[in-house]
Amino acid sequence: FPWFGMDIGGTLVKLVYFEPKDITAEEEQEEVENLKSIRKYLTSNTAYGKTGIRDVHLELKNLTMCGRKGNLHFIRFPTYAMHRFIQMGSEKNFSSLHTTLCATGGGAYKFEEDFRTIADLQLHKLDELDCLIQGLLYVDSVGFNGQPECYYFENPTAPEQCQKKPYCLDNPYPMLLVNIGSGVSILAVYSKDNYKRVTGTSLGGGTFLGLCCLLTGCETFEEALEMAAKGDSTNVDKLVKDIYGGDYERFGLQGSAVASSFGHMMSKEKRDSISKEDLARATLVTITNNIGSIARMCALNENIDRVVFVGNFLRINMISMKVLAYAMDYWSKGQLKALFLEHETYETSAAAGAAESRATQAAGPRSSHTGLCWGSARQPAGPRATQAAAGAVGPRGGLKQQQFQRQSALAAVAGASCRPTGAPQSS
Secondary structure: OOEEEEEEOOOEEEEEEEEEOOOOHHHHHHOOHHHHHHHHHHHOOOEEOOOEEEOHHHOEEEEEEOOEEEEEEEEEEEHHHHHHHHHHHHHOOHHHOEOEEEEEOOHHHHOHHHHHHHHOOEEEEOOHHHHHHHHHHHHHHHOEOOEOOEEEEEOOOOOOOOEEEEOOOOOOOOEEEEEEOOOEEEEEEEEOOEEEEEEEEOOOHHHHHHHHHHHHOOOOHHHHHHHHHHOOHHHOOEEHHHHHOOOEHHHOEOOOEEEEOOHHHHOHHHHHHOOHHHHHHHHHHHHHHHHHHHHHHHHHHHOOOEEEEEOHHHOOOHHHHHHHHHHHHHHOOOOOEEEEEOOOOOHHHHHOOHHHHHHHHHHOHHHOOOOOOEOOEOOOOOHHHHHHHHOOOOOOOHHHHHHHHHHHHHHHHOOOOOOOOOEEEOO
């Protein structure tokens, strides 16, 4: 202990921490003071400094991981605060407990030298897309405290009847996996080991927030979404009915479909009449519609009828989820189903160590329960450590190997109405 997994993205850092609840009296007596301090700091707070947040509502309780029982905590903070996080690791002497942290995401490369020189920690880097798939499968397998992890919106094109419903993902293949972070990656997944990146787009969550900051003066993702919830994108976007006076029946285009995103902004009169909230809503709808259109075409090309949307862009973003659900259902005439996850932000961090699952399962009974593992711990000096090491020698490298596998696994676990204002674009 402690067991961590990290996904260092372009906009957000996602951290998963396993809190053991089955600590024996002997373990508690031997536990060093800074380990107790770290656990207390992480589990007794819901906010860390000005930017760190523990998503208490997402906590997974009474899990068994690597043979230990405990709770899984989900923590996030903006990537621009990464240097403060590394400095805190140095101040809390984290390197006295671990030599290695398992991490994924582009930041695992970008900040590798800082971890080494400032905090005396090595990063074991895991592939981001491997982790995304393994993390999705893991969080779905454990469920959400007795409830399904995956869900969809029933009757997404009928606002009065639209309802959130649980979805069983027991037989997930094939699926199209759309990861919406700062940018977007789209994967066609045929099995846990067989997938390909179909395409992607640079127009993602980072684009939404960046444009909102420019257009409205907002400063955070939460503020941008709050403004969007109060806005009306039809004041900004030009709809089919603005061109045809109603539906374009020959090609099945409803009058409420977007014909031209931001199309009204060519008119000075329109520009003078809109609000910042309208601009935020139009930006959100534009980015979401574009992602939905690309995802739909990929699903058709790959002959896949289930599209799973994940990523931090969907956190607290019911507007976009319902736009995507509507778009998938409407434009496919009910053939495509949009699926979502309760832990939409954390699949990759929860998955960073899932790449080590096979080694974990082979390492012995204490590591085989979840197929995840965690990292390389520094061993205390003295006769107890010597005795433990002597009894742990085995074909897979013994105790030290198992400790590394546990750390690697945690990295793995470490992202309006049903017919929203501004219907899906006509494509």
